[in-house]
Amino acid sequence: MPPLPTRGGQVRAPPLTVSMSRGRGLQGQLVPILANILEVEQAKCWGFDQFFAETSDILQRAVVHVFSLPQAALHRVYVHAHNTVAIFLEAVYEQTHVAPKNQEYLFEGHPCALDPSLSAQHITHTTASSPLMLFSMASETPKGLAFRDPALDIPKFVPKVDLQGDYNTAKGVLGAGYQALRLAQALLAGQELMLRGLHWFVKTLQGTCRRTLEVMQMALLFLSSSLGAERFNNAAGVPEVQELKRAAELRARLRTLAEVLSRFSHNIAEKQMSLSSLSSELVKNRDQVHEDRSIQKIQCCLDKMYLIYKQFRKSRVRPGLGYNEEQIHKLDKVNFSHLAKRLLQVFQEECVQKYQASLVTHGNRMRMLHEARNHLRLVACSVAACSTEAQGVQEGLSEILDLLSHRLPQDRTEGAQASPAPPAPYSSPELKDLGLHMEGLLEEMKLLAFDLQDNNHIIEGLIRVQSASDV
Structure with a gap:
């Protein structure tokens, strides 16, 4: 050491x-x-x-x-x-x-x-x-509890009858047995703490997934409603307006962002399912730890060993043993050794091996949770970037809406004040269609204004995803 x-x-x-x-x-x-x-x-x-x-x-x-x-x-x-x-x-x-x-x-x-x-x-x-x-934040291989194997500290009985020596040996074996009991309790408690801590952290990640998923699904709902009907389309024969072309491009970008958010939503839903599966495994493992009976088995061996030890303590002060008492003493030594062997077997096979296996499983689960949390943070950053871009697109659409809402009444006023020349007979139906189209466009822009207002609320919620996803 x-x-x-x-x-x-x-x-x-x-x-x-x-x-x-x-x-x-x-x-x-x-x-x-x-x-x-x-x-x-x-x-x-x-x-x-x-x-x-x-x-x-x-x-x-x-x-x-x-x-x-x-x-x-x-x-x-x-x-x-x-x-x-x-x-x-x-x-x-x-x-x-x-x-x-x-x-x-x-x-x-x-x-x-x-x-x-x-x-x-x-x-x-x-x-x-x-x-x-x-x-x-950093991932590492779990080391667990460091301990010395109690079997290394167990003395051996000598074949002949030596009352004082047998008492000293039994005392040393019993002490090592109680040390094995304390270690078994510590190993079992360590497994319980590993499972409990992982279960809590999984619940925290599930909450992050749930909040992020709710915000994105709500955003997709409003984006799909605003993108459901085609707006700002030019009627046949109507001259193109530059602002309408720009609005169509912005709407196409909103559609792309909606597709990206849909993929993120599907990805988080899959991650949520894997976390739910892990949570169920952890609950099952915790029940198995609570049902473990290795401590009771070791305690039972120690109780029987202690009775033999008390008999050895009484015998050591006696000057000698009769033949029958000596045979009983030898039998007690054999039984004591068998109990000690059984105790160590339970400790090794039902305590140490299970603990070592739980350390390996714990390390794998920790790596999985590290990857899950890092993935959620990357998704949150991507969602925040999408929300920022969507906000810019919405602002661009709002500017186009304001521009067209001012231009159309102005065009109407100028048309009413001017004294236009009599139109050619072939062009009157086209001008009439243009007027009807512009009036319909005003109604569409009013509806779009309400959609923009709703989407802005959703975008503000998306921006908060970054802070909500930090665990």
Whole structure:
């Protein structure tokens, strides 16, 4: 095990069987203290006053439990209530290597925004079973909980009857068994936290998909209504108007944008279905974790082993055993060994292997969610670009509407004031058709004005998609 550097020398890290080694939070606080009270040079060695001052400082800190979804590991962060949230984020960075700007938190299924300028006392109360869920922008392979195999610490019984030696061996085996129980509980809790955090994040992404889809479907509804009827078409024999040609081009562009939004809508609907499928899998896996009976099996073995251990403790103070008692003692040793073997088998096959498999599955799901969120953000950016362009097109159509609405009455007034020459007989029907067409055009422009007003409201909603899609 690599030693930890200190000021005057080196202090070895605690073994993995010690709970302090499972989190770097408390370890980082205690190692400098241990280094200074174990200093060889008397001048550098701390006195009792400084030792108690430093330990009291640790005891006055609040513990914030953070479960890192990318690493699948639980961390304990120690901060003073008067510290700022920025200091807390830096402390999280020291343990997880996730930069503060990339740290995103969920708590009890809801996004938890942490303002760096606020006091750390505003951080919600957490426990080991209800921590803050840390989700990072960066993707990495989950490492999970590091632990030492309890089987490596189990001593072996000697063949002959040695009451004191058998008692010591049984005591060591029983201690390793309880360590296996604690590790099994930690591994099972880790699986539960992985599934719970993923489930919450999937729900957040589903909400983003739902909001984005609703806005785009509403936009498509209004765009399709405004593009349903052909407007500004020249009647047969009517001279072309440049503004009408420009309006037709803008409407064609709106039709293209509607097709793009339709593809985005279909794509998000597919992504929503995949997230729903993943959510169902997570719920099923959580039920399987809750129904797991490996802890009860290990506890049952330990209870039986403890009864034999108590008998060994009584026998060691006796001067000797009779023949029958000695045979019973040998049988107890065999049963004790079988129970220990069964305990380790359950721990390895039903705890460790399941946990390792869950880490692999967790890593695959994390990559899937990273891709899904990045895809949603790209779609949101594209939708925002489309909405901006659609707004420009709508403004162009509005300008054409204003121009034509002023030009037509002006043309009518000029025509009424002028004394035109008698028209040729062959041209009167064409002029009559032109007048009727221009009057119909005025009515069409009034209808278009209402459509433009509705579409502008939808475009404003599309612009808000970018902010609504950020998780």
